[in-house]
Each structure stands twice: as structure tokens, then as C-alpha cells.
Amino acid sequence: MKISTIELGMLRVPLKTPFKTALRSVDHVEDIIVRVRTDDGASGWGGAPATAVITGDTHGSIIDAIRHYIAPKLIGRDIADHNRNIALVQSALERNTSAKAAVEIALYDLFGQLHGAPTYQLLGGGDPVVSTDITISVDYIDKMVADSINAVERGFSALKIKVGKDIGVDIERVRAIHAAVEGRALLRLDANQGWTAKQAVFALQALEDAGVHLELVEQPVKARDLSGLKFVTERVHTPVMADESVFGPSEVIELIRMRAADIINIKLMKTGGLSGAIQIADIAAVHGMECMMGCMLESSVSVAAAAHLAAAKSQVITKIDLDGPSLCANDPVIGDTVFNEAEITLGTRSGFGVTDVPGLLPVRSD
Ligand SMILES: C[C@H](N)C(=O)N[C@@H](CCC(=O)O)C(=O)O
Numbered sequence: 001m002k003i004s005t006i007e008l009g010m011l012r013v014p015l016k017t018p019f020k021t022a023l024r025s026v027d028h029v030e031d032i033i034v035r036v037r038t039d040d041g042a043s044g045w046g047g048a049p050a051t052a053v054i055t056g057d058t059h060g061s062i063i064d065a066i067r068h069y070i071a072p073k074l075i076g077r078d079i080a081d082h083n084r085n086i087a088l089v090q091s092a093l094e095r096n097t098s099a100k101a102a103v104e105i106a107l108y109d110l111f112g113q114l115h116g117a118p119t120y121q122l123l124g125g126g127d128p129v130v131s132t133d134i135t136i137s138v139d140y141i142d143k144m145v146a147d148s149i150n151a152v153e154r155g156f157s158a159l160k161i162k163v164g165k166d167i168g169v170d171i172e173r174v175r176a177i178h179a180a181v182e183g184r185a186l187l188r189l190d191a192n193q194g195w196t197a198k199q200a201v202f203a204l205q206a207l208e209d210a211g212v213h214l215e216l217v218e219q220p221v222k223a224r225d226l227s228g229l230k231f232v233t234e235r236v237h238t239p240v241m242a243d244e245s246v247f248g249p250s251e252v253i254e255l256i257r258m259r260a261a262d263i264i265n266i267k268l269m270k271t272g273g274l275s276g277a278i279q280i281a282d283i284a285a286v287h288g289m290e291c292m293m294g295c296m297l298e299s300s301v302s303v304a305a306a307a308h309l310a311a312a313k314s315q316v317i318t319k320i321d322l323d324g325p326s327l328c329a330n331d332p333v334i335g336d337t338v339f340n341e342a343e344i345t346l347g348t349r350s351g352f353g354v355t356d357v358p359g360l361l362p363v364r365s366d
């Protein structure tokens with residue numbers, strides 16, 4: 001099973017409703033899809049969105065990184081030599097974690113196919129059903145309350161509420177949602193770096209004093225402000241989760257050393273794929289720290305891979321935010337992972353179970 005070609009295309013899927021955070025607003029998922037073909041006719045599928053405000057990666061940079069740096073290292077290589085292939089992806093160039101993730105996903109897909117097993121089984125097994133939260137975009141208070149009630153009625157038992165726009169309104173947003181869905185859903189806040197450390201402590205203490213129980217607060221302060229993150233972690237009861245502050249294993253080690261957060265959000269687009277995500281989960285497990293498996297606004301191609309990893313690492317990945325496919329108006333991807341609102345069920349096909357991604361748009365040539 002030798003790699004013969006690596007093809008790229010663009011998958012564009014409309015969202016049910018615009019996705020709005022403190023960092024950006026978008027109304028489509030737009031992923032660069034990677035198809036790694038082998039000489040015996042197999043295809044491994046991967047994908048990556050361009051979340052430039054978080055990873056720095058654009059569609060153009062993902063295409064260039066794969067085409068000019070990663071693909072040349074892999075052509076002709078045997079899928080069976082998996083760990084060396086992964087090392088070649090990671091050492092092909094610095095950063096560019098989304099491009100690396102897209103290719104790693106395709107390689108783990110093919111490795112599963114080579115061994116005739118769903119990839120989560122090769123990663124250690126686990127329960128094939130995982131349960132995700134859903135994002136409530138930051139918006140007018142009434143709209144966020146209506147979206148939250150709707151999500152609970154659709155069966156979501158955890159809401160990821162986007163805040164970080166205006167501290168006073170944020171407190172009111174969360175209080176109103178809490179009053180509307182109290183006892184029916186866990187509330188997770190994600191400020192996407194929108195607060196200062198002092199604002200975060202003020203808002204979280206105000207919510208705690210008002211009796212609003214929060215399961216966690218994600219990335220309250222700027223990504224690079226690790227001492228601000230620590231300041232918040234030390235002053236509130238609500239568990240603090242690091243997202244944009246940590247990409248790879250070395251940043252996680254530093255975060256743990258500093259005791260700057262309580263939980264880590266692992267995303268394939270930050271780690272550069274499954275290999276770095278596995279390392280983070282193992283480091284966290286050693287330190288008795290819990291993790292979330294998260295995603296960017298991305299399609300089911302890459303979210304399926306994240307769900308496989310979450311299933312295999314459920315001892316340490318105790319929270320799931322894999323709602324990309326649930327936020328889309330439709331899913332053109334042909335695969336056997338079933339995304340049914342809050343419930344994600346892994347299929348029995350080998351690899352990640354994707355068999356085709358129809359309707360891909362051409363990506364620019366050089
Ligand atoms: C989609 C997911 N629920 C989510 O919120 N992910 C990111 C933001 C991703 C994006 O802007 O595409 C997060 O901050 O956790």
C-alpha cells in the first residue's frame with residue numbers, strides 16, 4: 001500500500017445559522033479536503049478549515065504547505081510505515097498545524113484500512129458513541145435564549161455559550177440562558193480571548209454569586225496571556241479551560257507547570273493531527289487533568305477523526321465539543337459516522353469510514 005498521489009479540493013457547506021464568536025462570524029464551513037491515494041486503489045480522506053484568527057492558517061497556506069512541503073515527503077511511502085510517515089509530516093515544515101492535521105487524518109484513515117479496523121479500535125478501542133455539546137453563537141440576549149431552548153429541545157445536554165463581546169451584556173446573556181434552561185443542560189462558556197483577566201474574574205464571580213453553575217469557562221483571556229489565565233484560574237471556582245493558549249504538547253507541559261488552567265481543549269487543527277493530540281491526552285492523564293476534544297468550524301471529514309480519538313481516549317477526554325457537522329445545513333460527505341444532533345456514532349468500516357466527498361471545488365493551481 002504505497003502512496004501514489006495526494007489530491008486537494010475545497011468543500012463548501014452552508015451553516016444553519018451564522019456562527020459568531022468574539023473572534024469572527026462566518027456562514028459557511030470551507031475545508032481543504034485531502035485525498036491520499038495508494039497504488040492498490042485505496043483512498044485516505046482528511047480535511048482542514050482555515051481558522052486564520054486562531055491557527056494563522058489560511059486556505060492558501062494549507063494548500064501550499066501540503067503541495068510543496070508535505071506531499072513530496074510522502075509520495076512512494078508505504079502506509080504500513082505509519083510512525084515514520086507521521087514524523088515526516090511533522091518535520092516537513094514549522095507550524096502549519098491545519099495542513100499537517102489534514103494529511104495526518106488521511107494517513108490514520110489509510111492505516112485503519114490497511115489493518116481492516118475502524119481507527120478508534122487501533123487507538124485502543126472504546127465506546128463507539130460519544131455525546132457532543134452545541135455552540136450558542138454570541139448574539140442578542142433573546143436570540144441566544146431562544147437558541148439555547150431550541151438546542152435543549154433537540155436533545156443537547158451541554159451548551160457551549162459564546163461570550164467575550166461586552167462584559168456587562170455577557171453576564172446578562174448567561175444569566176438569561178441559565179434561567180431558561182436551568183437543570184436541563186450543562187453550561188460551558190467560551191470567551192474566545194475576549195476578556196481581560198480582571199474582567200473574567202469579575203464576570204465569573206458575579207455569575208457564581210448569582211447562583212449560576214457553570215461547568216467550565218474556556219479561554220477567557222488572550223492566547224499568549226498565560227499569567228492572566230493563571231490569575232483567573234486561581235480566583236474563581238469555575239474550572240478554567242485553555243483553548244487558544246495551547247496548541248501542542250510542549251505548551252501543555254508549560255501550562256501544567258504553571259498551573260495556569262484546569263482543563264485542556266485538544267483540537268486536531270491546533271496539534272497538527274492525531275499524533276500530537278494523543279501526546280497531549282497522555283500528558284494530561286499523567287497529571288490527572290481532564291481534556292475536551294474540540295473542533296474548529298469544520299466538516300464531518302475531520303470531525304469524524306476527532307470523534308474516533310475521543311472514543312479511544314475517553315478516560316482523559318471527558319468532554320466533547322464536536323458540533324461542526326450539527327451546525328451545517330447538510331452533510332455532503334459520504335461516510336459511516338452518524339452525526340445525529342448530540343449523538344455521534346462511529347461506524348464499522350475500516351479507517352474513519354469516509355468513502356467519498358462529492359462536489360469538491362477545484363483549489364487554485366500554482
Ligand atoms: C465549533 C466549535 N464548537 C468551536 O466553538 N470551536 C472553536 C472556534 C472555532 C472557529 O472559530 O472556527 C472554539 O473556540 O472552541
Ligand SMILES: [Mg+2]
Nearest residue numbers: 190218219243
Ligand atoms: Mg474555544
